[in-house]
Amino acid sequence: MTDVPPQWARGTASRQAHVALPPGAVEEEHGRDGFYGPASHLYRLHAPTAWTAVDGSAAHRAYDTNGLEPADDLWPTPLVGNHQVSVGVHRMVEGRSELLRDADGDQCVFVHAGSGRLRTEYGPLAYAPGDYLIVPRGTTYRFEPSVPTSLLVVEANRSRYRLPDRGLLGRHALFDPAVIEVPEAEAVDEVGEFTVVVKRNGRDTRVTYPFHPCDVIGWKGDLAPMRLPVDAIRPVVSPRYHLPPSAHTTWVADGFVIATFAPRPMETDPEALRLPFFHRNVDYDEVIFYHRGEFSSRAGIGEGFVTFHPTGLHHGPQPAARARDAAAVADADAGTGSAPRFADEVAVMIDAREPLHPGPAAEGIEVAGYVDSWTET
Template sequence: MTLRYMSGFGNEFASEALPGALPVGQNSPQHCPYGLYAEQLSGSPFTAPRGANARSWLYRIRPSVRHVGRFERRDFPFWKSAPARDESDLPLGPYRWGPPTMPDDALTFPAGLRVMTTAGDVDARSGMAAGLYFVTRSMAEDYFYDADGELLILPQEGALRFVTELGAMEISPGEIGVVPRGVKFKAELVAGPARGYVCENYGAPFTLPDRGPIGANCLANARDFEAPVAAFEDIERPCRLTVKWGGKFFVCALDHSPLDVVAWHGNYAPYKYDLRRFSPVGALLFDHPDPSIFCVLTAPSERKGTPDLDFLIFPERWLVAEHTFRPPWFHMNAMSEFMGLIYGRYDAKPDGFLPGGVSLHDCMLPHGPDAESFEQATRATLAPQKLAGTLAFMLETRLPQHVTHYAAALETLQIDYSDCWAGLARRFCGTR
């Protein structure tokens, strides 16, 4: 399959798979071209300000009311939703997991999703769920959409192709994909099993952060985000559509594919982004900036300056600061941090934090570099240094993250994780 994309985050797009399928100058004409149905997909309240109003017009073979039947409950036992405060009896503390083994079972994307932490309340449209996915089988006659939130997908091994209502996008390690709330899709393997990280964002959709004094350039640039070009399935055969709604799953039988949008225009669409196009900024002389300079996407809350959720990366970059402790410093934070490593080594914990692994440092729990990293960083000759071949990420939320039973029972849980700081001995000598 040849995939085509349109560039520009948040822009108004227009795409048609058949010439003339898009009506000109009128969203809902009395007779749509090709006998299509006009339908609006709204991702925000109708009265949202222009800058926050998210919607797309879809011109499809059948309206979505034909894509639902008599729903029955379906169970994905490892996909948990907040609030899930009593899932685990683990005591308070920082936690770290090694990469779990790929399961042998035949798992599609929804069946292979494993939530590790939840925060907030799915019904209150605030917070998130974060975890891993394992995919060993493509979704053939299965389709899915999430009414609870948008999905941020970060491949770690193997590529996935997300075939959505508005077109297809393929994402590989080093890239991300976002599927908005309510958009139907199926996930297909590209070449062998795939695994990675996933975040379900219950709150406001991700957007680019304000750059403030940084100005108009650097960080993630809007032109590098890509939306799929219209493509459709005109397939009539038995299939199933599963919906996640209110933290539960419901399935109905269909006699046709729901991915039948022939043309669309709007600003509410799936998108992908190559994280290697992120342009980092940093200290050019001394001192250590806050990690906010690594923010790729943010989900705002009702409180200005306090996001519901931030997505940050720690990519390949140069370190040049003088007379400065260069790794991430010791700190306590009002936000709670879920971290993963796509590839390479993480400079604050180069040995215990592995690609495919996870760490959790919750709200107001102290953390920082391990004893070995501290010793090396304080004794290093501070010549310019390039952190090469590394890509870590962090999901940072204002809400406490609660560990699920799945995460607590994982055999890769490093119960001795906090021992990495045991070697930080008293250094105080009483004199300068």
């Protein structure tokens, strides 16, 4: 049995976090280690995001990646990153003739739009919107889009992607590892001039072959490109308690995690919070890419947008999102409507332990006034 840390309670507070808040109060979680460490809940008279102004590098930011023109570049366009992780966008129309080999890190690719084939030396993987594609460091590959394609690319610098420990839920929770697809060997037996562009320490080296580099007739082992469709993810939920984002972790790497907010039932207990609780980032910078659906805690953020919440400032549901949810509940109570029972959204969250820094491309697609969307009028 594990030791139970001390639990202090002072003043007016709920006995159960995220349930039966004191009348007129809002709840904020002040926690450590990404919802895994020590935490306290503060019950406030005002939303901690109800600021009148924010000025500084810790301000929340949003980016509209739809403003990036498809360019068929070799590598993704970086948006934010640090020495352990880079988050970028790759938009292509026809793809490139060169093959690529990233010697700097594993790539986790999320397909936002488009379809086609990921050609790898292990064999091909078909892709479609909502697919995760893992390309291990050092793999030779290229994207062969059949229609214009838009990708979110998260590079793990000098690290590799692993499945998270599911703890008491067991290793088959959220998705069974058996649903992950790996390529069937498919040798390309062609002669000609083929170029592989190797990225090492952020710089390119071009290698030319007189034969197609994807000439593998077979392979075996436990390292390979992988495909995980988001529709195969079965989120763990509770009708009586709002689970933290860590419950939706999909991939882990050194210094960061990737979580998936997939369609899921909402809480039905009338005393339980339905929207994400207010919290302040203390140990992790948070980035969220919005793929599709109506995002329960956000208003004014559309598909293909990226939000960036650095450590230090509170965040949580925006006033417009809280008003939308409250109106739906009131209509249900009055018998004139039904409160939403389903969060119909798909979003990808990256939580990074070390501070993230916006890249040059981010400034050109930044959504003006995003931090002011929490200001209550």
